[in-house]
Amino acid sequence: MSRRRKKTSDDAPAELYAAVRKAVRAQGGSALMPLLRRWKQTRSADDALPGLTEGVARFLVRYGTLDAGDDPLAQQRRYAQVLGKLSRSGGDAPGLIAAWLEVFAQGAYGVLAGGVCGDMPRCGDCLLARDCRYLAAGGRDERLSGAALAKDLAAQKPELAAAPEQHRNAELLAFLLTEGKSGSAAVARAEALLKTLGGVRGVLNAGAAELHRLGLKEASVAKLRAMAELVEGWSTEIAEHGRAFGQGRDFYEHFHLRLRDKKKERFYVACLDQKNRLIGEEMVSEGSLTEVVVHPREVFAPAVRLRAAAVAVVHNHPSGDPAPSPQDKALTKRLVRAAELVGIRLLDHVVIGDGDYISFVEEGLM
Ligand code: SF4
Numbered sequence: 180m181s182r183r184r185k186k187t188s189d190d191a192p193a194e195l196y197a198a199v200r201k202a203v204r205a206q207g208g209s210a211l212m213p214l215l216r217r218w219k220q221t222r223s224a225d226d227a228l229p230g231l232t233e234g235v236a237r238f239l240v241r242y243g244t245l246d247a248g249d250d251p252l253a254q255q256r257r258y259a260q261v262l263g264k265l266s267r268s269g270g271d272a273p274g275l276i277a278a279w280l281e282v283f284a285q286g287a288y289g290v291l292a293g294g295v296c297g298d299m300p301r302c303g304d305c306l307l308a309r310d311c312r313y314l315a316a317g318g319r320d321e322r323l324s325g326a327a328l329a330k331d332l333a334a335q336k337p338e339l340a341a342a343p344e345q346h347r348n349a350e351l352l353a354f355l356l357t358e359g360k361s362g363s364a365a366v367a368r369a370e371a372l373l374k375t376l377g378g379v380r381g382v383l384n385a386g387a388a389e390l391h392r393l394g395l396k397e398a399s400v401a402k403l404r405a406m407a408e409l410v411e412g413w414s415t416e417i418a419e420h421g422r423a424f425g426q427g428r429d430f431y432e433h434f435h436l437r438l439r440d441k442k443k444e445r446f447y448v449a450c451l452d453q454k455n456r457l458i459g460e461e462m463v464s465e466g467s468l469t470e471v472v473v474h475p476r477e478v479f480a481p482a483v484r485l486r487a488a489a490v491a492v493v494h495n496h497p498s499g500d501p502a503p504s505p506q507d508k509a510l511t512k513r514l515v516r517a518a519e520l521v522g523i524r525l526l527d528h529v530v531i532g533d534g535d536y537i538s539f540v541e542e543g544l545m
């Protein structure tokens with residue numbers, strides 16, 4: 180009866196080499212075939228131990244095979260050991276193995292510009308994501324040495340271990356991005372993305388350029404954009420029309436999900452009936468990072484159209500601090516005067532920050 184061999188740490192370089200070849204083959208493009216033919220002639224018997232290039236060293240430190248704390252000579256010795264072991268176990272010459280690693284780590288021989296684990300690692304395309312130490316550290320700190328970081332991970336340092344709900348989010352994100360075909364590598368990549376961008380909110384708010392930089396392909400970026408819009412739509416719908424609004428918190432709950440991450444100020448008017456039930460809302464202005472210009476006429480036009488008995492105005496502060504500015508106070512005074520003129524009650528002016536709000540009524544400012 181055959182028994183399955185238990186995996187040991189000695190398997191790691193072999194897995195690394197297999198993943199590197201697979202990624203290079205998958206992404207190398209048309210230039211790869213002639214290169215592979217050339218390598219067959221020039222590299223297959225290249226038994227000389229090659230020097231460790233800067234790109235390969237960076238990749239192996241990130242992955243955890245080399246220790247960043249070692250001096251270059253010690254790193255070269257360790258590299259030679261890894262190449263020797265791979266050569267003995269798989270049969271490829273050390274020169275050939277090094278060539279694969281160079282293409283993967285930095286792009287070389289006219290193939291795979293920039294590499295997979297280059298200056299800007301494309302972790303989203305990398306088959307090593309599940310076990311990569313750099314990703315385990317949140318895709319941030321490649322100064323950490325392989326050995327030291329491995330020790331931290333083994334000790335489950337809280338800052339390196341994903342919280343259970345973070346892990347669940349990673350599973351869900353991987354499921355959505357891979358359309359249900361997510362394996363553990365996809366979950367690890369999603370976990371790294373969440374750590375790097377600061378959670379689900381960060382992922383949904385990240386710009387396309389940043390997502391591309393982190394290795395996401397166009398289709399995944401488009402899916403995340405669509406998800407962000409879906410969440411925004413959902414947050415608009417959750418406080419169904421017809422609900423009565425009594426205090427500042429009601430307006431905060433209704434608006435904050437869609438406003439808290441906006442990079443510009445947005446100014447909304449909520450229109451209410453005699454019993455303060457929401458009958459409509461409209462964004463009347465979008466401004467700069469720090470200020471939105473609003474004319475009272477724009478605020479009351481939707482209210483007149485909807486025959487509202489009262490309105491409340493709501494806007495966000497992209498800084499996250501809801502403290503009203505002098506401009507907010509001046510605008511509120513103008514709106515109070517205009518409300519008296521058109522005979523529509525101005526219930527409140529609510530400023531939304533990050534997880535907090537200020538109600539002009541509750542603060543005694545109107
Ligand atoms: S997961 Fe990212 S950092 Fe780690 S080896 Fe792959 S590309 Fe490099």
